[in-house]
Amino acid sequence: MLGIDHVGIAVPDLDAGQAPYAALGVRSVEDEEVPDQGVRVRLLDTGAGTIELLAPLAADTPVGRFLASRGPGLHHLAFRVADVRHALEAAVSSGLRPIDVVPRPGRAGSRVAFLHPRSVGGVLIELVEPASGAVRP
Amino acid sequence: MLGIDHVGIAVPDLDAGQAPYAALGVRSVEDEEVPDQGVRVRLLDTGAGTIELLAPLAADTPVGRFLASRGPGLHHLAFRVADVRHALEAAVSSGLRPIDVVPRPGRAGSRVAFLHPRSVGGVLIELVEPASGAVRP
Numbered sequence: 001m002l003g004i005d006h007v008g009i010a011v012p013d014l015d016a017g018q019a020p021y022a023a024l025g026v027r028s029v030e031d032e033e034v035p036d037q038g039v040r041v042r043l044l045d046t047g048a049g050t051i052e053l054l055a056p057l058a059a060d061t062p063v064g065r066f067l068a069s070r071g072p073g074l075h076h077l078a079f080r081v082a083d084v085r086h087a088l089e090a091a092v093s094s095g096l097r098p099i100d101v102v103p104r105p106g107r108a109g110s111r112v113a114f115l116h117p118r119s120v121g122g123v124l125i126e127l128v129e130p131a132s133g134a135v136r137p
Numbered sequence: 138m139l140g141i142d143h144v145g146i147a148v149p150d151l152d153a154g155q156a157p158y159a160a161l162g163v164r165s166v167e168d169e170e171v172p173d174q175g176v177r178v179r180l181l182d183t184g185a186g187t188i189e190l191l192a193p194l195a196a197d198t199p200v201g202r203f204l205a206s207r208g209p210g211l212h213h214l215a216f217r218v219a220d221v222r223h224a225l226e227a228a229v230s231s232g233l234r235p236i237d238v239v240p241r242p243g244r245a246g247s248r249v250a251f252l253h254p255r256s257v258g259g260v261l262i263e264l265v266e267p268a269s270g271a272v273r274p
Contacts, residue, residue, distance in 0.1 A: 001162035003185025007144055007214060011258050020257040023231035024216060024224075025138035046216065048140020049186055073259030074211035077144060079161060079183065087161075094160035120157040121148050122210030 001087075005080035005128045006043070006050040010063050011072050014042045014055045021051065034107050039063050041107060052078070052107075076114070076124040084129035088113045091127070096120060103129070138224075142217035142265045143180070143187040147200050148209050151179045151192045158188065171244050176200050178244060189215070189244075213251070213261040221266035225250045228264070233257060240266070 011017025018028060021044050029043040029050075037054075038061025044051040054075060056064035066075060081087035084103045092098055097119035106112035109131030117124045148154025155165060158181050166180040166187075175198030181188040191212060193201035203212060218224035221240045229235055234256035243249035246268030254261045 001184055003183045004141075004144065004188075007141070009214075009258065009260060017258050020233055020262075023233055024228060024262070026216075046140045047138055048217070051141075051214075070207075071259050073254065074214065077146075077188075077211065079163075080185070091161060096157055096160055117210065121146065121154050122208050123146060125157075125161070 002080040002082060004049060005078040005126075005130075006052045007074065008052045008054055008076040008078060008124075008126070009073065010054050010056075010066050010075040012055065012067055014040060014053055017053050017055065017072070018042060018044065021053075026051065032107050033057070034105075036105050037062065076126050078112075078126035078128050081127050081129055084111045084113055084127050087127045087129075091115055096125075103127075139217040139219060141186060142215040142263075142267075143189045144211065145189045145191055145213040145215060145261075145263070146210065147203050147212040148190050148192055149204060151177065151190055154190050154192065154209070155179060155181065163188065169244050170194070171242075173242050174199065213263050215249075215263035215265050218264050218266055221248045221250055221264050224264045224266075228252055233262075240264075 026044045026046050029045045031042045033040045038057050039054045042053040054063050058064055097116040099114040099116050103111040103113045111129045113127045115125040163181045163183050166182045168179045170177045175194050176191045179190040191200050195201055234253040236251040236253050240248040240250045248266045250264045252262040
């Protein structure tokens with residue numbers, strides 16, 4: 001466990017979603033589309049910690065369905081790990097329930113796996129292994 | 138804006154709520170009661186970033202009502218600021234809607250103010266000015 005990688009926030013639209021954070025002095029770093037997760041993301045650098053705004057590419061995606069059922073807001077909490085396969089196995093052996101049985105591609109060459117919120121007190125947890133050598137804000 | 142201070146997570150019970158994070162390798166730092174907010178909190182140190190578990194002191198508290206209506210899960214996102222009064226004024230003058238018109242006492246001698254989630258894309262934002270000289274995990 002290498003700490004919090006980012007906080008994921010679901011928004012219907014990246015520009016409108018970013019506006020309140022810009023008002024609070026948080027700057028935008030970059031956008032990236034993650035087709036495997038059905039989202040376009042915008043990274044915001046708070047100075048200590050990263051926010052990942054997530055806008056759905058279509059209504060019939062996990063984030064699209066989240067927005068339809070719960071509205072915009074806090075979506076997931078991502079922990080950075082050195083080895084996502086090992087971290088996923090350790091989590092499952094501790095009784096946490098995986099959404100991904102094997103890690104899958106994430107943003108910026110990372111490999112990620114999600115844990116089911118029902119096994120983590122209602123919080124959707126993402127485990128993120130950054131691309132080797134990746135420099136992150 | 139000095140970055141993310143902590144991520145607040147609502148749980149019915151601190152010990153049960155902490156268990157999945159302990160399984161992920163996140164250690165507990167300390168507990169504190171914040172009567173003004175009707176909660177008992179437990180700080181968890183992830184190695185990079187702090188989680189604040191919040192258990193309500195009674196059903197008729199903001200966190201008690203949150204648990205009753207939405208269930209346990211991600212509750213708020215806290216930004217650390219140098220001067221909470223100034224940060225609150227700047228946020229309001231940018232069009233964000235305050236819950237607290239003036240800052241109030243927070244955990245560990247901090248002063249805090251909350252912004253209304255309707256003005257921040259569904260996210261309850263806390264502005265935190267740590268106690269002067271405070272050392273935080």
